[in-house]
Amino acid sequence: MLRFILSRIGVLVPTFVGVAIVAFAFIRLLPGDPIILMSGERGISEERYAQLQAMLGYDRPLPVQFWDYLTGLLQGDFGNSIVTNRPVLEEFMTLFPATIELSLVAITLAVLIGIPAGILAAIKRGSWFDQVTMGAALTGYSMPIFWWGLLLIIFFSGYLQWTPVSGRMSLMFYFDQPTGFMLIDSLLSGQEGAFKSAVSHLILPGVVLATIPLAVIARQTRSAMLEVLGEDYVRTARAKGLSAFRVVSVHALRNALIPVVTTIGLQIGVLMAGAILTETIFSWPGIGKWMVDSVYRRDYPVVQGGLILIALVVMIVNLIVDVLYGLINPRVRTR
Amino acid sequence: MPLLTIRNLTVTFDTASGPFKAVDSFDLNVDKGEILGIVGESGSGKSVAMLALMGLLPPTATVTADELAFEDHDLRTMSGRERRRLIGAEMSMIFQEPMSSLNPCFTVGFQIKETLRIHLGLDRKARQKRAIELLESVGLPEPERRLSAFPHQLSGGMSQRVMIAMATACHPKLLIADEPTTALDVTIQAQILDLLVDLQRDRGMAMVLITHDMGVVAETAHRVVVQYAGQQVERQPVETLFDEPHHPYTAALLSAIPERATGDRLPTIPGVVPGQGDRPDGCLFNPRCSRADDRCRTIEPPHQSDALGQALCHYPLNTEEAA
Numbered sequence: 072m073l074r075f076i077l078s079r080i081g082v083l084v085p086t087f088v089g090v091a092i093v094a095f096a097f098i099r100l101l102p103g104d105p106i107i108l109m110s111g112e113r114g115i116s117e118e119r120y121a122q123l124q125a126m127l128g129y130d131r132p133l134p135v136q137f138w139d140y141l142t143g144l145l146q147g148d149f150g151n152s153i154v155t156n157r158p159v160l161e162e163f164m165t166l167f168p169a170t171i172e173l174s175l176v177a178i179t180l181a182v183l184i185g186i187p188a189g190i191l192a193a194i195k196r197g198s199w200f201d202q203v204t205m206g207a208a209l210t211g212y213s214m215p216i217f218w219w220g221l222l223l224i225i226f227f228s229g230y231l232q233w234t235p236v237s238g239r240m241s242l243m244f245y246f247d248q249p250t251g252f253m254l255i256d257s258l259l260s261g262q263e264g265a266f267k268s269a270v271s272h273l274i275l276p277g278v279v280l281a282t283i284p285l286a287v288i289a290r291q292t293r294s295a296m297l298e299v300l301g302e303d304y305v306r307t308a309r310a311k312g313l314s315a316f317r318v319v320s321v322h323a324l325r326n327a328l329i330p331v332v333t334t335i336g337l338q339i340g341v342l343m344a345g346a347i348l349t350e351t352i353f354s355w356p357g358i359g360k361w362m363v364d365s366v367y368r369r370d371y372p373v374v375q376g377g378l379i380l381i382a383l384v385v386m387i388v389n390l391i392v393d394v395l396y397g398l399i400n401p402r403v404r405t406r
Numbered sequence: 407m408p409l410l411t412i413r414n415l416t417v418t419f420d421t422a423s424g425p426f427k428a429v430d431s432f433d434l435n436v437d438k439g440e441i442l443g444i445v446g447e448s449g450s451g452k453s454v455a456m457l458a459l460m461g462l463l464p465p466t467a468t469v470t471a472d473e474l475a476f477e478d479h480d481l482r483t484m485s486g487r488e489r490r491r492l493i494g495a496e497m498s499m500i501f502q503e504p505m506s507s508l509n510p511c512f513t514v515g516f517q518i519k520e521t522l523r524i525h526l527g528l529d530r531k532a533r534q535k536r537a538i539e540l541l542e543s544v545g546l547p548e549p550e551r552r553l554s555a556f557p558h559q560l561s562g563g564m565s566q567r568v569m570i571a572m573a574t575a576c577h578p579k580l581l582i583a584d585e586p587t588t589a590l591d592v593t594i595q596a597q598i599l600d601l602l603v604d605l606q607r608d609r610g611m612a613m614v615l616i617t618h619d620m621g622v623v624a625e626t627a628h629r630v631v632v633q634y635a636g637q638q639v640e641r642q643p644v645e646t647l648f649d650e651p652h653h654p655y656t657a658a659l660l661s662a663i664p665e666r667a668t669g670d671r672l673p674t675i676p677g678v679v680p681g682q683g684d685r686p687d688g689c690l691f692n693p694r695c696s697r698a699d700d701r702c703r704t705i706e707p708p709h710q711s712d713a714l715g716q717a718l719c720h721y722p723l724n725t726e727e728a729a
């Protein structure tokens with residue numbers, strides 16, 4: 072197992088360098104200049120411009136800049152934001168819990184609803200439940216996230232006024248955030264209503280972010296389940312006289328979960344991309360919103376660092392999924 | 407009183423192109439402690455009839471029968487829960503593909519002990535002890551170590567032994583073996599058959615052996631039922647079947663056994679078992695039968711007397727010997 076994990080980590084290194092190249096090139100390919108943007112409407116003199124360029128190191132040839140950046144990266148230095156002048160890693164770490172919290176809520180919703188829905192749809196194949204669920208899943212999968220988010224805001228926040236429109240916490244509350252997770256910090260604060268406020272702020276963005284993974288997981292579970300239910304070992308399980316529930320929930324599900332776990336792992340990447348849109352719609356102070364704002368400001372170090380860190384998170388999650396995969400599928404374990 | 411009585415069993419599948427009769431008016435009696443062979447080529451409805459008996463067919467199958475009785479239980483009227491108490495315990499089944507019949511995600515021990523827990527309610531310690539005994543009884547070396555093995559670590563023959571251990575875990579009165587050796591190496595086939603016959607004799611259980619191998623039937627079965635296109639076309643004790651087949655299909659099957667064949671070329675039966683769309687009028691075997699005449703092509707044949715093996719034929723063979 073340890074060898075398996077180490078070999079997977081070995082694969083991460085070239086991926087990491089590749090991502091660094093892409094991230095470095097991507098932001099520089101965008102039209103627009105960070106220094107011009109920083110100087111605002113009044114413009115900037117050529118002398119001052121050259122001075123700033125030299126200060127930020129942007130006057131050197133690109134390969135040199137990249138080499139500098141890469142060697143910095145490998146020492147854990149992601150550079151400083153040219154807007155706030157704070158270290159990129161520090162900003163990331165401050166904002167990341169908000170994104171994790173939102174993503175965890177979303178993936179939990181997606182798994183807890185998607186897997187049972189997929190199982191039921193497979194068992195009752197062709198029934199109205201199957202057709203409605205799979206129709207809804209296809210709709211959810213095809214719907215643009217920003218539009219779906221706006222619809223929910225208009226209905227639940229605007230018309231029904233059940234949930235807040237944006238943010239993580241009502242302005243009525245103020246407390247320290249030792250963990251960065253609003254659900255935990257609000258409980259720790261001991262302030263009445265704070266936890267409820269945190270939950271109500273999470274519901275809509277959580278649902279919006281969960282929609283696509285939910286649809287994918289439900290469809291994947293259904294098709295995996297249908298395939299497994301036709302297998303010989305399911306017939307064996309029934310021939311033992313096991314109840315239908317046990318046949319499905321133990322013998323079939325364990326096998327059907329193998330492709331589903333892979334799918335869930337892949338959805339983490341989708342979740343990160345979705346988080347950028349969702350956080351922007353709901354003004355959620357996470358890394359998604361931070362990245363979007365930085366792209367507008369052409370804050371090169373932040374965009375580069377953010378992309379790399381997000382990629383790193385996705386890679387680590389996929390590594391964990393691979394390990395989990397070995398746990399539920401004895402055939403990939405070393406013999 | 408026979409152990410198992412099936413009278414006029416019919417299995418119909420709902421398919422996109424209409425209902426398909428996979429088994430038609432199937433009759434079977436199995437006595438305690440006997441080995442009954444069911445032979446017939448692929449598509450003749452052997453397996454489907456037994457799956458229907460076990461209640462293992464998908465919901466698209468409609469099963470009807472005039473009688474479907476195991477000892478004094480009427481399987482047609484039993485609730486699903488009552489029936490599940492019987493299957494896997496009193497009557498159990500092993501299948502053609504041992505490698506895919508075991509669940510790849512669970513250890514051999516888990517899968518055997520599951521049966522013991524559900525039907526016998528043994529505690530953890532008793533289950534472990536019994537599981538080891540069972541693996542010993544099916545001739546698996548190092549049974550204790552095998553319990554923690556996963557199916558992908560076993561060969562086909564070992565998997566089938568595990569399946570047999572699982573099926574016989576609760577001392578069934580009836581074991582249905584659906585082509586148990588077809589997927590195995592030739593050398594392993596004989597071992598598995600010997601094991602099945604030994605277990606059958608030692609425990610006095612009845613066994614239904616589904617096969618398309620006449621040689622297997624000759625070596626093991628006491629009585630033989632021949633199936634063709636969902637119908638039972640002949641039944642006989644094994645001693646007389648080989649010398650005096652009464653149905654032309656049986657005769658054709660027997661002449662296709664390499665050891666019995668005379669001449670340079672092995673005789674074959676031309677054509678295939680009729681499928682859903684191409685069922686002939688009259689006798690279902692008539693397009694492939696060398697003796698068929700107009701009567702065979704228009705009128706469905708009756709079952710002949712017991713002395714003629716209940717042959718489903720207008721012109722049964724070897725009538726003089728039987729008379």
